[in-house]
Amino acid sequence: MRIVVIGSGTAGSNFALFARKLDRKADIIVIGKEKTMQYSPCALPFVLSGKIPKLEDIVVFPNSFYEKQKIQLMLETEAKEIDRERKVVITDKGEVPYDKLVLATGSRAFVPPIKGVENEGVFTLKSMDDVRKIKAYIEERKPKKAVVIGAGLIGLEGAVAFRELGMEVLVVELLEHLLPTMLDKDMARIVQQHLEEKGISFKFGVGVSEIIGSPVKAVKIGDEEIEADLVLVATGVRANIDLAKKAGLKVNKGIVVNEYLQTSDPDIYAIGDCAEVFDAVTGERTLSQLGTTAVRMAKVAAENVFGKNVRFKPVFNTAITELFDLEIGTFGMTEERAKREGINVVVGKFKGSTKPEYYPGGKPIHVKLIFRKEDRKLIGAQIVGGERVWGRIMTLSALAQKGATVEDVVYLETAYAPPISPTIDPITVAAEMALRRFK
Amino acid sequence: MRIVVIGSGTAGSNFALFARKLDRKADIIVIGKEKTMQYSPCALPFVLSGKIPKLEDIVVFPNSFYEKQKIQLMLETEAKEIDRERKVVITDKGEVPYDKLVLATGSRAFVPPIKGVENEGVFTLKSMDDVRKIKAYIEERKPKKAVVIGAGLIGLEGAVAFRELGMEVLVVELLEHLLPTMLDKDMARIVQQHLEEKGISFKFGVGVSEIIGSPVKAVKIGDEEIEADLVLVATGVRANIDLAKKAGLKVNKGIVVNEYLQTSDPDIYAIGDCAEVFDAVTGERTLSQLGTTAVRMAKVAAENVFGKNVRFKPVFNTAITELFDLEIGTFGMTEERAKREGINVVVGKFKGSTKPEYYPGGKPIHVKLIFRKEDRKLIGAQIVGGERVWGRIMTLSALAQKGATVEDVVYLETAYAPPISPTIDPITVAAEMALRRFK
Numbered sequence: 049m050r051i052v053v054i055g056s057g058t059a060g061s062n063f064a065l066f067a068r069k070l071d072r073k074a075d076i077i078v079i080g081k082e083k084t085m086q087y088s089p090c091a092l093p094f095v096l097s098g099k100i101p102k103l104e105d106i107v108v109f110p111n112s113f114y115e116k117q118k119i120q121l122m123l124e125t126e127a128k129e130i131d132r133e134r135k136v137v138i139t140d141k142g143e144v145p146y147d148k149l150v151l152a153t154g155s156r157a158f159v160p161p162i163k164g165v166e167n168e169g170v171f172t173l174k175s176m177d178d179v180r181k182i183k184a185y186i187e188e189r190k191p192k193k194a195v196v197i198g199a200g201l202i203g204l205e206g207a208v209a210f211r212e213l214g215m216e217v218l219v220v221e222l223l224e225h226l227l228p229t230m231l232d233k234d235m236a237r238i239v240q241q242h243l244e245e246k247g248i249s250f251k252f253g254v255g256v257s258e259i260i261g262s263p264v265k266a267v268k269i270g271d272e273e274i275e276a277d278l279v280l281v282a283t284g285v286r287a288n289i290d291l292a293k294k295a296g297l298k299v300n301k302g303i304v305v306n307e308y309l310q311t312s313d314p315d316i317y318a319i320g321d322c323a324e325v326f327d328a329v330t331g332e333r334t335l336s337q338l339g340t341t342a343v344r345m346a347k348v349a350a351e352n353v354f355g356k357n358v359r360f361k362p363v364f365n366t367a368i369t370e371l372f373d374l375e376i377g378t379f380g381m382t383e384e385r386a387k388r389e390g391i392n393v394v395v396g397k398f399k400g401s402t403k404p405e406y407y408p409g410g411k412p413i414h415v416k417l418i419f420r421k422e423d424r425k426l427i428g429a430q431i432v433g434g435e436r437v438w439g440r441i442m443t444l445s446a447l448a449q450k451g452a453t454v455e456d457v458v459y460l461e462t463a464y465a466p467p468i469s470p471t472i473d474p475i476t477v478a479a480e481m482a483l484r485r486f487k
Numbered sequence: 488m489r490i491v492v493i494g495s496g497t498a499g500s501n502f503a504l505f506a507r508k509l510d511r512k513a514d515i516i517v518i519g520k521e522k523t524m525q526y527s528p529c530a531l532p533f534v535l536s537g538k539i540p541k542l543e544d545i546v547v548f549p550n551s552f553y554e555k556q557k558i559q560l561m562l563e564t565e566a567k568e569i570d571r572e573r574k575v576v577i578t579d580k581g582e583v584p585y586d587k588l589v590l591a592t593g594s595r596a597f598v599p600p601i602k603g604v605e606n607e608g609v610f611t612l613k614s615m616d617d618v619r620k621i622k623a624y625i626e627e628r629k630p631k632k633a634v635v636i637g638a639g640l641i642g643l644e645g646a647v648a649f650r651e652l653g654m655e656v657l658v659v660e661l662l663e664h665l666l667p668t669m670l671d672k673d674m675a676r677i678v679q680q681h682l683e684e685k686g687i688s689f690k691f692g693v694g695v696s697e698i699i700g701s702p703v704k705a706v707k708i709g710d711e712e713i714e715a716d717l718v719l720v721a722t723g724v725r726a727n728i729d730l731a732k733k734a735g736l737k738v739n740k741g742i743v744v745n746e747y748l749q750t751s752d753p754d755i756y757a758i759g760d761c762a763e764v765f766d767a768v769t770g771e772r773t774l775s776q777l778g779t780t781a782v783r784m785a786k787v788a789a790e791n792v793f794g795k796n797v798r799f800k801p802v803f804n805t806a807i808t809e810l811f812d813l814e815i816g817t818f819g820m821t822e823e824r825a826k827r828e829g830i831n832v833v834v835g836k837f838k839g840s841t842k843p844e845y846y847p848g849g850k851p852i853h854v855k856l857i858f859r860k861e862d863r864k865l866i867g868a869q870i871v872g873g874e875r876v877w878g879r880i881m882t883l884s885a886l887a888q889k890g891a892t893v894e895d896v897v898y899l900e901t902a903y904a905p906p907i908s909p910t911i912d913p914i915t916v917a918a919e920m921a922l923r924r925f926k
Contacts, residue, residue: 058910088843088845088905088910090903090904090905091843091845091846091905094846094905094906099846099847099906100845100846100847100905101847105844105845106845108844108845338903339903339910340900340901340902340903340910341900343910343911344898344900347898348898358898361898361900363900364900366900366901366902367902367904368902368903368904368907368908369904369907370904370906370907375907377902379900379902404527404530405544405547406527406530406539406544406545406547407530407533407538407539408538408539408540436877436878438875438878438902438907438908439875439877439878439879439881439882440878440881441902442878442879442881442882442901442902443878443881443882443885444885445900445902446882446883446885446886446889446891446899447885447889449895449899449900450885450886450889450890450891450895451889452885452889456888456889459783459786459787459797459800460885460888461779461780461783461800461802461803461805461818461884461888462779462805462881462884463779463805463806463807463816463818463877463880463881463884464529464777464778464779464807465529465806465807465808465809466527466529466530466533466539467533467538467809468807468808468809468814468877469807469877471497471527471778471779471782472782
């Protein structure tokens, strides 16, 4: 069997490795535009800040690692077209025949059509090349005032990096609060306050209408001109679906796949940022675009290419980040989104401490749980705290993935030790708050 | 309604508070031997080491807190007998009538009949008074060589405290390895090595046959006499069941209760260390004797006293500790116990890192997962690592509590961020190792 993968990012690289584990003999060919195989785009802000010392370190494995496993690499190669009749990928370096094709074409930074967005000193933060350019620019121009457009994860992580490099930083977000798809306003406020204490400013409900100067000197927000000598555009990503579309495959915002990750052509799979998945709460098609989702899709697609019939489960988009001294973890439905989509929810909130009161060093932790009224199921959670947020959001996400109800969280068996966690965990207290409102 | 609670520890105190939340009017009376309500026995080793500066701080709430909630306290009072016919508790301060009675009589340190065990300088570590005595002895005698009998949680936490206070420490354990009910030998070895690096010595498979001198000068192990000027006996606890037994209630090693936590007398409940629970893996009656179990039992019993009919779920005994720079988390069945009990299991093990390779500061983490062969369910886990063990053991325990199979763990949606966790989590890799062995 000859399996061709288009895309050398997280999804494509992991697919190749999983496939090789499952079958020692199949021909596995990866076509990729870049010089290397997968690296973690989530690591880019930390390279920028210097926490990860070397950009090259974020490349997970050297090319030789794949080649040793007899994965054939066609890097710095562009797939131009898919001829589904002949089962051939047409690239700028010739034709590549396939039995099974895996589209792992990823996503690209979305850049809104702001006047001056192509000026010098305006960047996105999606690729290793982006980091190289920003670092070179910082080296050369020594910018002092950064404006970040977009208060999503990458925007905020970029803002923190700039701040850590000593710049004044302003974040501008069109919506009402930061991390608008991950948090509700009440939780976002806690994060905002922490970032403001660390010297990052915010403007919400407004957009940048113009970027002035090349190299950039200022941005225009409404009538106001604000000095800036570096601009980061972090307004989300778009799935790369052109190749699939051109090949006549079914696409929406992403490539449409069934639960076995097959596109409308059963010999062609799509995985990672370019492909749609099912939302675990609504059951509707959505884009996940998380690295962890890409890895799981790669695993499932590899199983299915070899005839295993594994279903890819709907996603909750469990996510975590660290911004200065705060950890922020979320998954599933926010209260705001539930309201927009007409889903009746019951919310439980609790502010506690990460350690028992008598043990020194406990940090505040805010827990917000969202249950669906109809079936009492946990459909979302938001946690903001000084430590051990990851463990709590993972615990809650695992529960939600297994269909847990409010009672399951209230009576959850937790692990307690004085230096680590309280006897009665904040997540169970938050669930109790919700349970009372159910009655 | 008149509800009487015997026992002012974690179970009794929490019961009173939960009951008061559920009913503003009921008479709630707590009979307790000590001067204060609940404190955390798990915190005692940390008071010893000085990490918790003041012993009194571990008392969760002052007595006035309960009294403000109109919980009537009869402290420094001993319940002598229960007259079930007349529904009266007979105490050393008079009779206390009840409509519903809750036994929360707790447990006491088990002291084996070693010659010299009553000598000066030999202690247990179960109560605030124990800590007062040990502290006074250390102050007065400045002991340099401690011997700890028993390598369970309290024994090891005590050993660490003595070591941190500058003593030479030897731990003697009758069984083959440390934490014998929580860990298998392979995992215990990792912990042992860390403790040895920190200067704690071990002897396994042997017992102390005599304690010599008062104040203690040495212990005898086989033919060997080993110098020691402080001995901690940490050989487990026994449930306090005498009162229940005398009242004719059904008892085994603990007081027997049904899943609503009622004893053989439906008007009498038993909760906390004195009561038996159901083991989530085997379904058999067992003693849990964890603080978290006591709290959950208190909650469930309070609901049931007011007619709610909530079932107390079988327990996995999820537990966590920190010993120097290692976190150790466990729940459920060990491989060794499964072998003893004739349960066929499939094991998955993995040693990974707590952070992605490219991010500085990751620490080793060892994961061992135990699945039941018959139904592929996760029935136990052991994790030893440098950080974020709590979150992983909680996630796995939550999954097990919801009946997760090996596939549920393999395909678990996890949360990834470079400073916090790897893209592919060690727990999912360990599950994959197990999955391969299923085939």
